Amino acid sequence: MRTVGEACRAVLLAADPPSKVRTARAVARAWRRGDLRHDFDATMPDQPTRPASPELLPPNRMPKRGGGSERGRIALLHALAHIEFSAIDLAFDVAGRFGAQFPRSFIDDWLSVGADEAMHFAILDRRLRALGSRYGALPAHAGLWDSAAATAHDATARLAVVPMVLEARGLDVTPDTVTRFRVAGDEPSARILHRIYTDEIRHVGFGAKWFGFLCAEADIAPAPHWQMLVRRYFRGVVKPPFNDSARARAGLTREFYAPLAAD
Template structure:
């Protein structure tokens, strides 16, 4: 695919890396931030981009732009470490009663949040023709995921480790690639499926960290869960909006998309309170519980 002559990538490792260039559209800037490889630079730039976008009128968001051109190998930008391995090869969790065990856990969460920045930025730049609020929503999600990543990376440093020190897997991004051609599939299977799993997983993880005496980490999980309810709600909103636009019934369409794209089978127990707060209705929750493995 030919390079876009109007696309100006944001520089890495410069004093001004946190200041978005005002000339490219916000979607072009989201793509540029997505291509950054340094996690800290990406987090800072994602937060700065949302602050910039929050001041713009709807007609400046680039909703009508075609899909932007960039080398496929540049998406997503990520560091040389952590080493990415198959999920079954990720090291089994160590005891959280040790600093090393807590570091491994926090690193896994840090990796999820780094991927979540990429997921939100990809949703913002990739899909043309959505309402302006869609782009503003996903850039806000990228901002909050960047905040979560920073909190976890800073806490990881107190445990004598850094992001990249442990192997990790790439399952979150793999589904992003599979759904690159259809925004409906993306909304169904990334925020409403993979990210929604965090609503179920967060309370037991928090309890384990608090039980091990890591109250700072438990407090970070509280922040993440609070914000993730909103992120999944955004996915639910745009999924239903797209279903309405296409004349589709949401529950049956979700089941069809999950099968078509071979989404992972969800297993309980489910955090029904958080899922309801994130916009899942009773019909969806009944289907989820009936189909759970």
């Protein structure tokens, strides 16, 4: 791998989880050391390569997760591990697909996000194994790449939807999830989720930062443009409750999402 484009493509093509984690971390280190040229000579695949397991199911076929039982907590941790596994690909795809449109610091930010997501996945999988399970033991959501596919042609749309909607939703729901694990006496899992939550504030912030960069270049008001893109490309609903303080720390203020919630 001689260029950052080739390196990002290599992460997307790594299928099994240990290989994807190793490749993601190695690429992030190589970029920090200056070993990769700032060139984008490799085409990103339409879909990342996926491992043989978990079985991927549409949302309406996903089994219901239990409540506070250990089995329910394992199911939730597995779902979160799958989100983090997909997030590795999302970070390296946005860098490799759109990096030529941005300054070098865009790559600094998103490769650091990819390294974070690889670490998040690894510690969640390690926790699953400590609980007698593993990533791939349960089915997982098949639709996590849909938003990436829908926005593959437009960096502004990708930033609007993936970090500023999907990752921002994690800021809303994770504090309550941490509390649920603590009430159940599962402090190790609670600490892992709190660490992920703290990192995700920074990740959402990168989305808001670079979305604002593109809007400034085009002389477009960011909040109304974001709302238009979310209505066009996001199939779900932007709904409360919102973690306003965490969102604000990431630069995602209520002027962005309050009008969509009112819809």
